[in-house]
Each structure stands twice: as structure tokens, then as C-alpha cells.
Amino acid sequence: xxxxxxxxxxxxxxxxxxxxxxEVRLDxxxxxxxxxxxxYVTIDGKKRRFFGMVTDISLGVTxxxxxxxxxxxxxxFSAEILEGTATYGSLxxxxxxxxxxxxxxxxxxxxxxxxxxxxxxxxxLASEADMEFVFGKENNSNFYIGNPLDMETKLCLxxxxxxxxxxxxxxxSGTGKTFLTRLLLIxxxxxxxxxxxxxxxxNEYGWAGSFEGGKxxxxxxxxxxxxxVAVFTLDEENSRHxxxxxxxxxxxxxxxxxxxxxxxxRQTLNLTEQAVEAVYQLKRHLGRSWMQETxxxxxxxxxxxxxxxxxxxxSSFANLRRGLASIRxxxxxxxxxxxxxxxxxxGYLDRGMNVVLEFGRHRDITAYMLVANMLARRIYQRYxxxxxxxxxxxxxxxxxxxxxxEEAHKFLNHEIANQTIFGEIAREMRKYNVTLLVIDQRPSxxxxxxxxxxxxxxxxxxxxxxxxxxxxxxxxGKNELKTVLARLAPKQQALIFGHAVPxxxxxxxxxxxTAKSYEEFTHGNDSPEKADKDIKDLFE
Amino acid sequence: xxxxxxIVESGSSAFTAECYELHNIPALGSLVKVTGQETDIFGIVCxxxxxxxxxxxxxxxxxxxxxxxxxxxxxxxxxxxxxRSEFQVLVVGQKTGGRILQYLPAKPAHIHAxxxxxxxxxxxxxxxxxxxxxxxxxxxxxxxxxDLTAAAxxxxxxxxxxxxAFLVGGGKALTSILSGDYRRLKAILARLKQ
Numbered sequence: 239x240x241x242x243x244x245x246x247x248x249x250x251x252x253x254x255x256x257x258x259x260x261e262v263r264l265d266x267x268x269x270x271x272x273x274x275x276x277x278y279v280t281i282d283g284k285k286r287r288f289f290g291m292v293t294d295i296s297l298g299v300t301x302x303x304x305x306x307x308x309x310x311x312x313x314x315f316s317a318e319i320l321e322g323t324a325t326y327g328s329l330x331x332x333x334x335x336x337x338x339x340x341x342x343x344x345x346x347x348x349x350x351x352x353x354x355x356x357x358x359x360x361x362x363l364a365s366e367a368d369m370e371f372v373f374g375k376e377n378n379s380n381f382y383i384g385n386p387l388d389m390e391t392k393l394c395l396x397x398x399x400x401x402x403x404x405x406x407x408x409x410x411s412g413t414g415k416t417f418l419t420r421l422l423l424i425x426x427x428x429x430x431x432x433x434x435x436x437x438x439x440x441n442e443y444g445w446a447g448s449f450e451g452g453k454x455x456x457x458x459x460x461x462x463x464x465x466x467v468a469v470f471t472l473d474e475e476n477s478r479h480x481x482x483x484x485x486x487x488x489x490x491x492x493x494x495x496x497x498x499x500x501x502x503x504r505q506t507l508n509l510t511e512q513a514v515e516a517v518y519q520l521k522r523h524l525g526r527s528w529m530q531e532t533x534x535x536x537x538x539x540x541x542x543x544x545x546x547x548x549x550x551x552x553s554s555f556a557n558l559r560r561g562l563a564s565i566r567x568x569x570x571x572x573x574x575x576x577x578x579x580x581x582x583x584x585g586y587l588d589r590g591m592n593v594v595l596e597f598g599r600h601r602d603i604t605a606y607m608l609v610a611n612m613l614a615r616r617i618y619q620r621y622x623x624x625x626x627x628x629x630x631x632x633x634x635x636x637x638x639x640x641x642x643x644e645e646a647h648k649f650l651n652h653e654i655a656n657q658t659i660f661g662e663i664a665r666e667m668r669k670y671n672v673t674l675l676v677i678d679q680r681p682s683x684x685x686x687x688x689x690x691x692x693x694x695x696x697x698x699x700x701x702x703x704x705x706x707x708x709x710x711x712x713x714x715g716k717n718e719l720k721t722v723l724a725r726l727a728p729k730q731q732a733l734i735f736g737h738a739v740p741x742x743x744x745x746x747x748x749x750x751x752t753a754k755s756y757e758e759f760t761h762g763n764d765s766p767e768k769a770d771k772d773i774k775d776l777f778e
Numbered sequence: 779x780x781x782x783x784x785i786v787e788s789g790s791s792a793f794t795a796e797c798y799e800l801h802n803i804p805a806l807g808s809l810v811k812v813t814g815q816e817t818d819i820f821g822i823v824c825x826x827x828x829x830x831x832x833x834x835x836x837x838x839x840x841x842x843x844x845x846x847x848x849x850x851x852x853x854x855x856x857x858x859x860x861x862r863s864e865f866q867v868l869v870v871g872q873k874t875g876g877r878i879l880q881y882l883p884a885k886p887a888h889i890h891a892x893x894x895x896x897x898x899x900x901x902x903x904x905x906x907x908x909x910x911x912x913x914x915x916x917x918x919x920x921x922x923x924x925d926l927t928a929a930a931x932x933x934x935x936x937x938x939x940x941x942x943a944f945l946v947g948g949g950k951a952l953t954s955i956l957s958g959d960y961r962r963l964k965a966i967l968a969r970l971k972q
Contacts, residue, residue, distance in 0.1 A: 266950075300953075303960035309967075315942075316967045319949030324957065 248273075248361045249329065251281060254354040259293065259332035259718075262361045266322020270295060276387055276722060276744060278329055278364040278372075283355035287338045287365065289348065289372055291741075293718045311702035327742035331361065332715055337371060348372055353511040364692075366391060372740055381425035384747040387731065393745045397430035400738040401640050403693025404664045408681045409711055412696035414729055416442050418747055419642070419677055420458065422696075427463055427592055432638035434592040435583065435617065436501035438611040439601060439644045444469040444594030445482040459594060468586045470579070472570040472609065473598020486582055488595065490576040490612065492529040492566075497521050499612050500561070502658055506604045507561035512554035530573055533562055568605050580616040587617075590637060603648055610649070611723045614641055615659040618672055625670045627764045638671045646676040647683035664688045682708040693737035699726045713742065781892040783865065785812065788886045790869070791917075793821070795893045797863040801828060806921075807929025809896040809904060810867055812887040817874045819887050820896070820904060821867035822930045824919055828863040837861065867893070868917060868926075870910040880909035901937040905944070908951035915955055915962075924962060927952070928969030945970050 248268050254260030260281070264270060273295045281288040294677035299305050304324055309316040333355065335348040348371070364372075369386070374394035376382045380393045405585045407422070409415045420443060426434055436443050444460050444467070449475035460483070468485040471477040477484045497517040502508075504514050521528045523544075535541050545555055565571065586593050595613070597606060621636055628635035643649060643660060663674050665687070676692065678684060689708060697709050706723060710716045713735055722744050723733050735742035782804060783795035793812070795804055803826040804810055812819045830837050837860075841850040851857055851958075872883040896904065914927045931948045935941035949967055956963040 268968060300957040301960040307960075307964075309964070312972075315946070316949075316964070318946050319953060323953035324960070324963070610937045675780055 241469075248279060248363060251357060251359045251361060252328075253356050254333075256351065256354055259330055260354055261292070262329040262331050263298075264327035264329060265323070266326070268327070270297065270327030273327070274388060276388075278369060278386070279329075280337070280364050281331070281333060281359050281361050281363050282358045283736065285339070286336045288333040288355050288359075289335040289337045289368065289741075290331045290333035290351075291718075293332045293715075293721070294331050296328050296330070298326050298328050300326075304762040317425055322425055328337050329361070334715075335372060337368065365435055373743070379429055379431075381429050382748060383421065383425065383734075384732075384745040387744045387746060393734075393739075393743055394739050395425070395734075397425055397432075397738075400694055401426060401430045401432040401673055402639055403737050404676065404691060405694045405696070405736075405738075406646075406676040406678070406681070406689070406692045407696045407698075408678055408700065408705070409698025409732070410700060410728075411679050412728075414732070414747065415677055415679070415698060416440075417730075418696060418732060419675070420441070421747055422675070423459060423592075423642070424462065426640060427459065427466055428639075430640075432640050432673075433587050434594075434640050434642060435587065435614075436592070436594045436642040437606065437614075438594050438596050438642075438645065439606050440595045441476075441480070441598065443642075444596050445477075445480065457717075458499060459592065464532040464593075466590075467592045467594060469594050469596060469598045470583065471598055472600055472605070473596070475598060476598030482575065482596070484585075484596075486579075487579070488579045488582075488609075489570055489575040490579060490609065492571060492573050493526040494575065495529055495565075495608075495612065498609060498615070498657075498720050499608060502611050502654060503561070503565075503608060504603060505653070506607060507564060508557075509555055509561045510557050512551060513558040516548070516550045516554050516558055519550060523548055529562060529566075532559065533566060563605050565604070565608065568600060568608075570600065570605075570609075580613060580620075583613065584617060584620055587637070587639060603645065606645065607648060610643060611658055611660075614643075614663070617641075618659055618663060618670065621672050622670045636671055638673070640673050640675050642675040642677065644677045647680045650676070650682075650684045650688045652685050655688055661685065661688060664691045682741045684708065686711065694734065694739065695736050696732050696734045697723065698732045699723070699728050715742070779894050779897055781894050782810070783893040785887055785889050785891045785893060786864070788889055788891075790860055790867050790882055790886045792824070792866055793887050794864055797865065800858050800861055800863050803828075803863050803865050804895055805929075805933060807926060807931075807933045809901050809930075809934065810893050811873075811896055811900065812891045814887065814891065815881050817872050817885075818880075819869055819883050820871040820873065821869045822914065822926070824868040824917075824926050825863050825921055826863070826865035829859055831860055831862055835860075868913065868919070870913050871904065878904055878907070880904075880907055881912075881914075887949050898937045901934055905938070906935045908948055911948065911951055912955055915952065924965040925969060928966050931962075931970055 247265055249262045249264040251260050252263045273292060275292055275295060277292045279290055279292060281290060301324060309320065333351045336351055337348050338346055366660060369391035373391060374380045376392060376394050379396055379398045380394035381397050383395050383462050384393050385391060386393055407415050407419055423434060423443060426432060438444055443458050445458055460469050469482060470486045470488050471484045474487045500517045501514045516689055520532055524531050545552060583593050596668060621639060624636045627633055633675060649658045649660045660674060690712060695709060700706050700709060700723060706720060710719055719742055726744060731746055733742060733744045782802060783797045785793050785795045789795035804823045805822055808823050810821055810823060840854055844850045869882055871878060871880040911927060914930060915923055917923055931945060935944045938944040949970060952963060952966055
């Protein structure tokens with residue numbers, strides 16, 4: 239029954255252009271009220287089949303007079319005659335892909351449309367088979383992320399393709415970004431062949447995350463995949479209170495902090511340009527222990543000599559000391575760390591483990607930026623070296639790494655995007671096998687250049703005009719997508735577009751918590767039973 | 779089927795027939811046919827009337843002292859010979875080689891050819907297509923074409939198994955012919971209602 243309905247003829251193409259899409263006149267047998275904006279249709283052209291989306295539905299009359307003096311509403315006879323002839327419904331369909339050769343009937347790789355179907359081509363609702371062809375089938379590399387809105391077809395992402403570029407998840411606060419991220423991380427863990435490094439500012443991904451509106455917590459990655467995930471923490475006490483089984487407590491030595499790290503914190507620490515400049519000179523002069531020494535200096539004569547030698551102004555020095563002192567107060571900073579956190583993280587990553595770094599109570603942005611930047615830069619350098627060696631042909635290149643960062647606009651805003659390592663990772667993309675997963679609620683604050691480098695963007699509801707503009711910049715069919723984006727439900731609906739999907743799709747992330755969803759999740763893990771258990775655990 | 783008249787004036791688009799019996803005129807809008815050697819011609823009765831045989835002699839009133847119309851004819855039996863009924867038929871199609879074609883025949887009907895009313899099966903066969911409506915709607919006749927068109931569809935609907943569906947179908951066909959003229963369409967639809 240369902241199938242016949244989907245095969246139903248809707249109408250014929252009567253006008254169109256590549257830029258604006260095609261105009262489809264509805265058959266009199268199809269009711270305009272059954273049509274829905276966002277529904278997928280296929281158009282049987284003479285040479286190829288097109289796959290498109292209904293973007294508008296309108297009512298038309300052949301003679302304006304009808305609108306001026308419509309038939310009596312009690313006159314069912316006239317109304318029946320006029321319906322579908324003198325008065326008709328029309329659809330605006332935006333063809334997005336060509337999916338097969340109409341002559342041979344053989345499906346081809348979906349291609350973006352470069353033409354329009356010819357006049358009077360028949361338009362049908364897309365069949366399940368067409369949808370599956372376009373949106374992919376669940377398999378070892380395709381991860382079932384959700385269903386296109388109002389549809390039962392599965393939307394599957396090829397995660398190997400996805401992680402080849404940096405990606406972004408956007409949405410207002412409370413629209414389900416964390417939920418989506420968790421889903422995507424689980425998918426990547428299972429199917430992407432990449433390892434993840436997650437800077438978990440709000441302690442949501444490693445261990446029991448919070449679940450808005452739900453009862454209790456939701457189990458997270460470490461509980462689901464204990465053999466694949468290592469939880470690092472900056473705040474051992476907090477982790478212990480929360481009952482997290484941590485693998486490593488991160489301590490960062492003052493001697494590991496470089497001038498570049500301080501320079502990024504210029505705004506957050508309220509440092510002057512001169513103060514930042516002074517850091518470089520101090521490092522050159524004092525060596526690795528520059529920070530410790532700078533803070534410990536108490537002899538005013540000694541300071542005076544030093545400042546004179548280095549030509550640093552006294553007020554800049556005072557400004558710097560104040561800033562450094564506030565960093566020093568961070569409990570995870572120690573004069574000298576016994577074990578190098580970077581080496582430790584890399585050790586896990588090399589073994590194919592995923593690392594979640596919890597920040598515990600240190601949720602302020604200074605700590606987050608300092609740590610994320612420091613670690614990411616060093617890890618990136620190692621990857622760069624390894625990849626270069628691999629390029630020389632001696633060894634295999636390192637496993638692709640995906641770094642997840644939250645509050646991304648703080649790292650990637652217009653002022654500092656050029657300085658932070660994340661800006662570089664986003665721009666240099668996959669050259670060194672490191673990509674980003676950017677999570678943010680203010681995409682407009684992220685540097686345009688970075689935004690344009692993101693391969694796939696998933697966005698939940700956004701209602702700020704600037705944010706919408708920023709997310710959709712450069713996408714074809716932007717105006718149509720704007721309407722779709724603005725009409726997303728405030729929760730559990732998202733729009734995905736870019737590299738990893740053949741066309742933009744509004745979808746509802748996978749339904750969690752039903753027995754069926756557990757079954758669907760079993761592919762691609764170590765064993766179906768294990769995955770099943772993992773998923774059941776997730777919702778306990 | 780009995781013949782009802784004989785052609786007395788013929789043309790490509792229309793012909794006039796005289797009834798064999800006074801007042802025995804087919805209904806306005808009804809389908810009639812003229813059989814020929816190769817081609818049967820179909821037409822719609824579009825005009826009819828009764829008048830004196832001689833153009834110069836106008837009938838006079840005779841019933842002042844009679845009680846009914848029949849009584850007038852009974853008391854003046856010569857009237858049946860002095861008057862004649864005629865009807866005009868608009869040619870709307872033909873049947874050639876067993877196929878119904880809803881456009882004008884190559885040659886007009888012969889004078890003195892017989893005119894037959896169509897039976898139910900013939901009406902059904904002919905009315906499978908609504909292409910003939912175009913000829914009806916676009917004719918300049920004395921009679922309002924809206925009335926004629928509606929009459930033709932009503933007459934045909936009587937022979938259909940689902941008259942209403944037939945009228946709706948005819949109405950839809952008219953809608954596309956009269957797509958730029960809603961007023962005329964509305965006038966016809968008003969006359970189609972039962």
C-alpha cells in the first residue's frame with residue numbers, strides 16, 4: 239500500500255530553470271493538501287532521472303476571473319469540474335541530483351544537477367529504493383544517523399568520508415547539539431577508522447552525560463566502549479565524585495607552556511600587546527623555566543636589571559605577571575609534570591584508543607583554551623612529523639585523528655583564528671590526517687574562512703539571522719534551505735549538508751531507546767551482542 | 779432504427795433535414811447520423827422549427843372556436859400537408875473504416891440522404907471522446923452555443939451508466955477549451971446541472 243502511494247504520479251513539469259527549480263503542475267487526482275514541503279520526488283526526464291525536493295506548493299487558476307467570482311461553495315458540481323482543470327495545484331520542485339540513466343535504467347552515482355528535466359516529464363514521489371540509493375544503506379562504513387523528516391528511509395552517513403574533512407555541529411543552546419555529537423562520536427568510534435580526541439568542557443562525552451528533560455544521566459562513551467575509550471581528567475577529585483573511572487590525570491608543567499600559548503590567551507587574560515611580546519623575550523632569556531622564574535622573582539633590583547636588559551616596560555611586566563598568576567591558580571598546573579600529558583595521549587591514540595579529556599570543575603574558558611590549544615598543537619605537530627615521514631614512503635601514515643572542540647567560536651573567531659592551532663587544522667584539512675569536529679552555538683562568531691573549510695555541517699535550529707547566514711554561506715539553494723532551517727522543531731531535528739551527503743537533508747536524529755533502535759545499532763561493532771548490550775546500557 | 783427525416787440542404791459543417799412527420803423533431807442537442815457509402819456523418823441537432831411550405835404564405839390562427847390544439851388539426855386536416863417541420867444539424871464527426879473521428883468529414887452529406895437518430899450504443903461509442911465539444915463551442919449559430927453545448931451533453935448523459943461522472947468529464951473538457959473565458963464556462967456549467 240505504502241509502495242503504491244509512493245509510486246503515485248504527482249504531475250508533470252511545465253516550466254523550470256536550473257537556478258530556480260522546476261514548476262510542476264499537479265494532476266487532478268493528486269490533492270494539494272497531501273503534498274508537504276520538504277518531500278522528495280523523482281522526475282523521469284527523457285534521458286535521465288532527477289531527484290529533487292518540493293520547496294513550495296501553490297494554487298493556480300487558468301483565468302483570473304475565477305478568483306474574482308468563484309463558484310458558489312454549495313455548488314459541488316462546478317467545484318468538481320473546476321478542480322484540477324481551471325484551478326490547480328502546483329509544486330515548486332528543486333532538482334538536486336541526477337540519479338540514473340533513463341535509457342538504460344541503471345543507477346549511476348548521484349551527480350549534482352546541471353540541467354532541468356524536459357517539458358511534461360512525469361513527477362513521482364520518490365520510492366524507498368530511490369531514497370536508499372541517494373541516502374545510502376547501513377553498512378560497515380555507513381552510519382545510520384536518523385530519518386529524513388516525515389519519512390521512514392534511513393539517512394546514512396559515510397563516516398570515512400565525513401572524517402576526511404573538518405565538520406561542524408551548530409545550533410542554539412538546548413536544541414540537541416550534545417545529543418547529536420554523542421551520536422556522531424559513537425558512529426565514528428564504530429565505523430570511521432579514525433580516533434577521536436575530545437576536549438570535553440562540560441564532562442558530557444566520557445562518562446554519564448546529562449540528558450535534558452530526561453531522568454538521570456545518559457551513559458556515555460567510556461561506559462559503552464570501555465576497551466576503546468580512555469578518559470583523561472584535569473580534575474581528579476571531581477571525576478572521583480562523579481564515579482568516573484579515569485585512565486589518566488593530566489598535569490601540565492609550567493615549563494611546558496610556550497609563549498604562543500600565552501599569546502592566545504591575550505584577550506581572556508586581558509594582556510597588552512607589549513606584555514605578550516615580553517613573554518617571547520623572557521622565554522628566550524630564561525629558557526624553559528621562564529614562567530616559574532617570572533612569577534617567583536621578588537627582588538626588585540633583579541627585576542629592574544632584567545627589564546632593562548630585555549627592554550621591557552615595567553607596566554607590561556606587571557600586566558604579564560598578573561595574567562600569569564591567574565593561570566598559575568589553575569590546580570592542574572604544576573611547576574613540573576612527572577608524566578608528559580601529550581605523550582600519554584599520543585600513546586593511547588597510537589593504539590587506536592579514543593581519548594576524552596574531562597575538565598571537571600575547570601569550566602572557565604581560560605583553562606579550556608589553554609589546555610586545548612597546548613595539547614592540540616603538540617599533538618598536531620607530532621602528526622605532522624609522522625605524516626611527513628610516511629610521505630617519504632617508509633611507514634604507514636598515522637590513523638586519522640578527529641579533534642572535538644566545544645565553544646569553538648572562542649578559538650576560531652576573527653581575531654585569533656589565524657593564531658590558534660585549530661584555525662590551522664581547519665584550513666590545512668586532512669593533509670596531516672587531523673580534522674576537527676567543531677561544536678558551537680554562535681556560528682556567526684567563527685571566522686568565515688574557517689566556516690568555508692568545514693566539509694559537512696549539521697545544524698539544529700538557529701534563529702539568529704547572522705548565525706543562519708554564517709552557516710548557510712556558499713551553499714546552493716540557500717534561500718530554500720533558510721526556510722527549512724527556520725522551520726526545524728526546537729528539538730531533535732537538524733539539517734545536514736556538505737561533503738558527506740549528496741544533498742542537504744533535514745532529518746530527525748535516530749530514535750533512541752526503543753528495542754528496534756538497539757537492533758539497528760548492532761552493525762559494525764565488535765559483535766552484534768556486544769553492541770546490543772552497549773546500546774541497552776546507554777539508556778539504563 | 780427508423781429514419782426521421784431527409785436532408786434538404788447540405789453543407790460541410792451543417793445540414794438541414796425535413797421531418798417525415800410534422801412536429802416529429804429530434805430533441806435539441808441530440809445526436810443524429812446520416813449513413814453514407816464509406817462514411818457515416820454524425821451531427822448534433824442545433825436548431826429546429828415548423829413553418830408553412832410556401833414562403834409567401836404565413837399560417838393563420840385557426841383555433842379560436844376549438845377546445846384543444848388536436849382539435850385544430852382534426853378540423854383542418856390539410857394543415858399536415860401545408861406545414862412542415864425542419865431541423866438543422868451541426869456536423870461534429872464521422873465514422874470512417876469503423877473508427878469514430880470527431881472532426882468534419884471530407885465531403886458533405888447528400889441531399890435526400892436519410893437522417894437517423896442514434897441509439898444508446900452509438901451515443902456511448904461517440905461520447906467516449908469530448909473532442910466534438912470544440913466544434914460546438916466555437917460555432918456562430920443563432921442559438922446560444924452555451925445552451926446548445928449544455929443540451930448536447932445532457933442528452934448524451936442520458937445514455938451513460940454514470941450520467942454525473944459523464945457530465946463532470948465533459949465539464950472538465952470544456953474547462954480546457956474555455957480556459958480563457960470563465961464567464962462562458964460558468965454559463966454552460968449552470969445549464970449542465972440536473
